[in-house]
Amino acid sequence: xxxxxxxxxxxxxxxxxxxxxxYLHFFDTQGDNYERTEGTSLxxxxxxxxxxxxxxxxxxxxxxxxxRIDILELHDDLIPIxxxxxxxxxxxxxxxxxxxxxxxxxxxxxxxPVREGAIYLYETDQRMHVRITEDHRDAVRERVEExxxxxxxxxxxxxxxxxxxxxxxxxxxxxxxxxLELEPGxxxxxxxxxYV
Numbered sequence: 001x002x003x004x005x006x007x008x009x010x011x012x013x014x015x016x017x018x019x020x021x022x023y024l025h026f027f028d029t030q031g032d033n034y035e036r037t038e039g040t041s042l043x044x045x046x047x048x049x050x051x052x053x054x055x056x057x058x059x060x061x062x063x064x065x066x067x068r069i070d071i072l073e074l075h076d077d078l079i080p081i082x083x084x085x086x087x088x089x090x091x092x093x094x095x096x097x098x099x100x101x102x103x104x105x106x107x108x109x110x111x112x113p114v115r116e117g118a119i120y121l122y123e124t125d126q127r128m129h130v131r132i133t134e135d136h137r138d139a140v141r142e143r144v145e146e147x148x149x150x151x152x153x154x155x156x157x158x159x160x161x162x163x164x165x166x167x168x169x170x171x172x173x174x175x176x177x178x179x180l181e182l183e184p185g186x187x188x189x190x191x192x193x194x195y196v
Contacts (some may be wrong), residue, residue: 005059006144008067008101014147015094016164018156023170026152060103064144069102073118075082080106080117081127097143100136162192 013019039044053074059066071081080102084091099117107114119128150156158167158176177192 005066012098042073058163
């Protein structure tokens with residue numbers, strides 16, 4: 001029996017917060033929030049131009065991954081491009097891992113290395129090139145293994161960063177502050193009051 005393939009976009013969810021991914025994966029609690037709604041709208045209204053393949057779907061059982069590359073640029077080198085909202089013009093390690101996952105899928109499909117991808121930031125209209133390193137590759141493989149080993153009975157810990165909870169679409173299910181208040185010997189720090 002083939003193990004379930006991990007969606008590459010879930011590498012980002014898991015890296016952001018394993019508890020968030022746990023709710024999304026086992027209880028389908030995606031919900032809607034501003035960032036998700038805006039992201040869908042931006043994807044739907046993307047510009048079209050030559051030299052691109054939009055929404056290329058790939059999967060690989062050996063990697064344990066499946067996913068849809070936002071844009072594959074078809075010029076000198078094939079460059080997978082991931083679109084991100086990225087407030088303030090920043091992207092995160094979790095975004096790089098997602099991009100690395102797409103690069104691994106693409107190189108498996110092509111049979112040749114894909115050493116670079118790009119993150120396109122909507123808010124600043126910037127394209128940031130990311131060199132895909134062995135650290136990226138190892139981290140993707142580790143995350144896939146961790147995600148596959150999760151079970152519905154083993155709830156991940158709440159993040160230590162309450163700022164992540166502010167705009168999280170599973171916040172109403174997770175109830176981080178309330179859960180911390182109920183856990184023996186673990187009270188939420190004062191910074192939780194500001195964010196949650």
